[in-house]
Amino acid sequence: MTLYLLRRLTFSLTSLFALVCITFFLLRFAPGSPFDSDKAWPPDVQALIETQYGLHDSLFAQFGTWVSNLLHGNFGESFHYIGIPVSEMIGGAIGPSAILGGFALVIALFFGILLGAVAASHKGTFLDFSAMFLAVAGVTLPAYLVATLLILLFSTILGWLPPALLSEPGSYVLPIVALALRPIAMIARLTRSSMIENMGKDFVRTALSKGVTRQRTVWVHVLRNSLMPVIGLIGPLAANIVTGSYVVELVFQIPGLAQHFVSSVINRDYPLVLGLTLTYGTVLVVSNLFVDALYVWADPRIRVEAER
Amino acid sequence: MKSQPMSPRLWVPIVFLIIVSLCALFAHWLCPFDPEAVGAGEPLLGPTSVHWMGTDALGRDLLSRILQGARLSLAVGLSTAAFALILGTITGMIAGYRGGRTDRALMAFSDMILTFPSLLLAVLLTLFFGRGFLGIFMSIGLTTWVTQAKMIRGLVLQAREMPYIESARAVGAGTPRILFRHLLPNLTGPILVSLTFQIPNNIMTESFLSFIGLGVQPPDTSWGTLASEGFRNIQAYPHLVIFPGLALFLTMLALNVLGDSLVDQTTDTSKFIRSIE
Numbered sequence: 227m228t229l230y231l232l233r234r235l236t237f238s239l240t241s242l243f244a245l246v247c248i249t250f251f252l253l254r255f256a257p258g259s260p261f262d263s264d265k266a267w268p269p270d271v272q273a274l275i276e277t278q279y280g281l282h283d284s285l286f287a288q289f290g291t292w293v294s295n296l297l298h299g300n301f302g303e304s305f306h307y308i309g310i311p312v313s314e315m316i317g318g319a320i321g322p323s324a325i326l327g328g329f330a331l332v333i334a335l336f337f338g339i340l341l342g343a344v345a346a347s348h349k350g351t352f353l354d355f356s357a358m359f360l361a362v363a364g365v366t367l368p369a370y371l372v373a374t375l376l377i378l379l380f381s382t383i384l385g386w387l388p389p390a391l392l393s394e395p396g397s398y399v400l401p402i403v404a405l406a407l408r409p410i411a412m413i414a415r416l417t418r419s420s421m422i423e424n425m426g427k428d429f430v431r432t433a434l435s436k437g438v439t440r441q442r443t444v445w446v447h448v449l450r451n452s453l454m455p456v457i458g459l460i461g462p463l464a465a466n467i468v469t470g471s472y473v474v475e476l477v478f479q480i481p482g483l484a485q486h487f488v489s490s491v492i493n494r495d496y497p498l499v500l501g502l503t504l505t506y507g508t509v510l511v512v513s514n515l516f517v518d519a520l521y522v523w524a525d526p527r528i529r530v531e532a533e534r
Numbered sequence: 535m536k537s538q539p540m541s542p543r544l545w546v547p548i549v550f551l552i553i554v555s556l557c558a559l560f561a562h563w564l565c566p567f568d569p570e571a572v573g574a575g576e577p578l579l580g581p582t583s584v585h586w587m588g589t590d591a592l593g594r595d596l597l598s599r600i601l602q603g604a605r606l607s608l609a610v611g612l613s614t615a616a617f618a619l620i621l622g623t624i625t626g627m628i629a630g631y632r633g634g635r636t637d638r639a640l641m642a643f644s645d646m647i648l649t650f651p652s653l654l655l656a657v658l659l660t661l662f663f664g665r666g667f668l669g670i671f672m673s674i675g676l677t678t679w680v681t682q683a684k685m686i687r688g689l690v691l692q693a694r695e696m697p698y699i700e701s702a703r704a705v706g707a708g709t710p711r712i713l714f715r716h717l718l719p720n721l722t723g724p725i726l727v728s729l730t731f732q733i734p735n736n737i738m739t740e741s742f743l744s745f746i747g748l749g750v751q752p753p754d755t756s757w758g759t760l761a762s763e764g765f766r767n768i769q770a771y772p773h774l775v776i777f778p779g780l781a782l783f784l785t786m787l788a789l790n791v792l793g794d795s796l797v798d799q800t801t802d803t804s805k806f807i808r809s810i811e
Contacts, residue, residue, distance in 0.1 A: 241645065241646065241649055242649075244646060245646070245649055245650065248646070248650075249650075249654075249658075252658055253658065255662075256658060256661040256662055257661065257662070258661065362787060362790050362791060362794070363783075363787070365786075365790060366734065366738075366783055366786035366787045366790050367779075367783050368738060368741055368742070368745075368761070368779050368782050368783065368786075369742070370745055370761055370765065370775060370779060371761075371775065371776065371779030371780070371782075371783060374768060374772055374775045374776065374779070375776070377768075377769075378772050382769065382772075389769070462648075465651075466651075466652075469651065472653060472742075472746055473742065473745065473746070476746070477765075477768075484653070487651060487653045487654045487657070488653065488657050488746060488748070491654060491657040491658050491661065492657065492661075499654070502651070502654065503650075503651060503654065506651040506654070507649065510649060
């Protein structure tokens with residue numbers, strides 16, 4: 227078990243390193259420079275600034291410097307917001323994104339699995355049809371439309387909840403709902419199709435013929451066997467949702483992490499981009515590791531395989 | 535074989551999509567007003583009998599702009615899906631059929647792309663290709679073809695053990711012939727189904743990128759840029775976001791329902807393909 231997880235961790239860390247390498251070089255081959263601005267600097271001043279930031283060294287030397295700084299716990303300073311450490315920028319912005327995303331993820335898992343299981347156990351009925359209509363709507367509604375409609379309904383018309391910012395506990399509700407809707411729909415669809423597939427399996431017939439009630443067969447035996455694809459979805463989903471959604475943070479005016487994913491690249495703020503990639507990659511690695519552990523828990527076959 | 539009547543879950547989305555495509559194709563004739571005409575009506579009108587969906591901040595007719603925007607939104611969705619389809623199918627088939635080192639290299643590469651933060655990668659690609667149609671085409675096409683390749687590879691892995699492939703090999707057919715004459719026609723069903731999910735996803739990504747200002751640039755219009763323009767007046771004039779959003783939503787809904795109905799019929803996919811031919 228430990229060995230299995232260790233092997234997975236080694237693999238993840240290797241791909242994390244590759245991810246950062248590729249980002250570094252892709253970014254450097256992109257046209258433009260961090261110190262291009264609307265008002266042109268005199269060439270010698272620009273050259274001096276670029277030398278100051280080490281941009282005239284060879285790419286490999288720069289990458290080496292960045293990695294060695296990183297190993298000393300130093301993410302570097304932002305090129306755009308001069309003098310501000312990248313770790314401080316990310317640390318300050320990740321809070322709101324992670325809180326909203328974490329809640330949304332838990333809610334999405336709970337309601338998604340519930341909705342999918344209800345639909346599957348009432349397959350072909352009106353209940354199934356409405357649950358699946360909700361799920362399709364959740365996948366196909368653009369995020370900006372959902373957010374707009376939520377604000378319109380609950381803030382402008384009903385006046386129950388604040389429309390933006392994170393000033394009071396109530397203001398967390400709408401962004402969390404907006405964030406959770408699409409994952410709920412995805413999870414519900416996956417759960418339903420996986421459960422319907424499993425209901426035709428032999429173990430269901432065995433359980434039923436042993437006298438296990440239909441309720442228990444569906445909600446215990448079938449559900450647990452059907453969770454594997456859902457678990458597989460959690461890794462990438464968690465990484466995406468915890469690092470923030472650009473549209474949701476824009477509409478609700480939340481000072482989260484997602485805005486930096488766009489602005490840092492446009493500003494060619496190299497250290498910040500690398501810091502963000504590393505943050506995203508780390509969240510991905512951690513959640514994938516968690517998922518691997520969940521797999522081992524949920525499926526004894528993997529446990530046997532892993533111990534070999 | 536007797537053909538049975540098509541279920542409404544198939545023909546309703548198909549009819550809707552045909553109507554949307556026709557609207558996009560003939561937007562020039564259908565638009566009640568010139569989509570670019572500033573001051574076609576009072577600025578920021580709500581829906582009226584003259585301007586069915588109201589007007590934007592410059593007094594341009596929103597219905598006309600949505601019809602016009604459909605062209606780019608659909609064009610991006612279809613062209614990127616076609617790009618991903620061709621590139622993904624060829625590489626996926628080669629990887630799946632050859633196996634070994636080729637396969638491992640392709641899988642490692644696609645896993646790599648899939649671990650990228652997608653937003654960051656998309657922004658990065660627009661730096662290379664500029665903002666506008668090419669940039670958005672590249673940032674969607676280059677990131678989605680790997681999913682297609684992975685799916686095709688999985689199908690080929692199953693199919694290559696089939697007797698018909700073995701017999702083709704036994705009579706001396708070469709690899710290209712086996713791939714394109716024997717394997718590919720058998721993958722048509724799943725490929726068609728994957729398109730009904732790929733196209734709406736790409737349309738959604740386009741609208742998202744345009745919404746945040748990285749996609750097509752004015753004066754070009756897509757549903758995403760319309761929503762993005764409307765977003766500035768969101769509190770007072772929500773119709774500027776709601777109507778473009780609804781256009782996008784209904785199109786996505788039709789494509790998804792169509793895809794789901796196709797999946798339900800996977801065992802009968804070939805029958806379906808014959809019935810629409």
